[in-house]
Amino acid sequence: xxxxxxxxxxxxxxxxxxxxxxxxxxxxxxxxxxxxxxxxxxxxxxxxxxxxxxxxxxxxxxxxxxxxxxxxxxxxxxxxxxxxxxxxxxxxxxxxxxxxxxxxxxxxxxxxxxxxxxxxxxxxxxxxxxxxxxxxxxxxxxxxxxxxxxxxxxxxxxxxxxxxxxxxxxxxxxxxxxxxxxxxxxxxxxxxxxxxxxxxxxxxxxxxxxxxxxxxx
Numbered sequence: 001x002x003x004x005x006x007x008x009x010x011x012x013x014x015x016x017x018x019x020x021x022x023x024x025x026x027x028x029x030x031x032x033x034x035x036x037x038x039x040x041x042x043x044x045x046x047x048x049x050x051x052x053x054x055x056x057x058x059x060x061x062x063x064x065x066x067x068x069x070x071x072x073x074x075x076x077x078x079x080x081x082x083x084x085x086x087x088x089x090x091x092x093x094x095x096x097x098x099x100x101x102x103x104x105x106x107x108x109x110x111x112x113x114x115x116x117x118x119x120x121x122x123x124x125x126x127x128x129x130x131x132x133x134x135x136x137x138x139x140x141x142x143x144x145x146x147x148x149x150x151x152x153x154x155x156x157x158x159x160x161x162x163x164x165x166x167x168x169x170x171x172x173x174x175x176x177x178x179x180x181x182x183x184x185x186x187x188x189x190x191x192x193x194x195x196x197x198x199x200x201x202x203x204x205x206x207x208x209x210x211x212x213x214x215x216x217x
Contacts, residue, residue, distance in 0.1 A: 025070045026118050030097040037102050038175040039168035044109075051163040056112025057215050058158050059169060062176070063103035064115040064214035065151065065207075068125040069096045072147065075129025076140045084190075092144070092183050099179070102172045109168070115214040141192030146200055148184035150207060152177055 024030040047055065073092050104114055115121065132143040155177045162169050195203075 021070070021074050025067055025097075025100065026122050030070070030100060031094065032097045032101055033094050035098050037105065038171035039102065039106055042167040042171055045163070045165040045167060047110075047163060047166060051166070052110045053112075055162055055166050055169050056107050056110035058162060059103050059107040059110065059172075060112055060115055061211050061214045062155075062158065062173065063100065063107055064118060064121050064210060065154070066096055066100040066103055067115075067118045068121045068210065069147070069151070070100060071122040071125035072129035072132075072143075075126040075131075076133040076144070079130050079133030079140075092186075095179055095183070099172075099176050102176075106169055106172055116217050117213065121210060121214070138191050138193040139195075141187040141190050142195050143192075144187035145184045145192040146195050146203060148180045148187070150204060151180045152184070154207070154211065155180065 021030065073096060107113060129143075133140045155173050159170060159173050159177075162173070
């Protein structure tokens with residue numbers, strides 16, 4: 001049976017790989033799925049300085065969110081009990097890396113950069129993800145469902161705030177929105193349990209602190 005399949009890696013192996021992923025995510029170039037950047041299909045718009053500044057800051061926030069998402073998935077994969085659940089976490093993490101690269105590239109094209117606090121976002125999210133995974137796979141998957149639902153709402157807000165003619169940034173966020181919704185559906189079908197209301201509220205509060213801080217730093 002699938003659930004009986006053993007991972008070829010020991011816990012020590014996974015810790016080393018998680019450290020490597022963390023360094024690549026925050027300071028290097030993480031592995032990606034080879035999907036094309038959605039922004040490449042659109043011409044650069046003639047944006048004013050204020051529009052560029054707004055778009056660059058929004059893309060920096062999204063990049064910081066993807067750093068956190070990468071850490072959450074890696075933390076959950078580290079402590080997930082069932083191999084098939086671990087596989088889902090690792091595949092989702094790879095797709096989040098696409099978002100990470102796209103957002104950083106777009107932020108720099110707009111004259112901005114990434115958050116100086118990315119190491120903090122990664123470390124905190126890794127710990128939260130590992131804790132969620134340790135509580136059990138159904139709660140870990142439920143955490144994914146709620147996280148992705150909140151991310152979709154966050155992306156919808158950014159799409160409403162972006163300059164209408166910035167088609168490059170919009171294309172990236174639209175693809176991210178589609179991917180995040182798919183991750184939520186996959187986690188739900190895999191057995192994710194609904195989280196208690198206080199936990200959802202705490203997650204929203206934590207996300208709000210991160211997004212508002214990353215907008216400026």
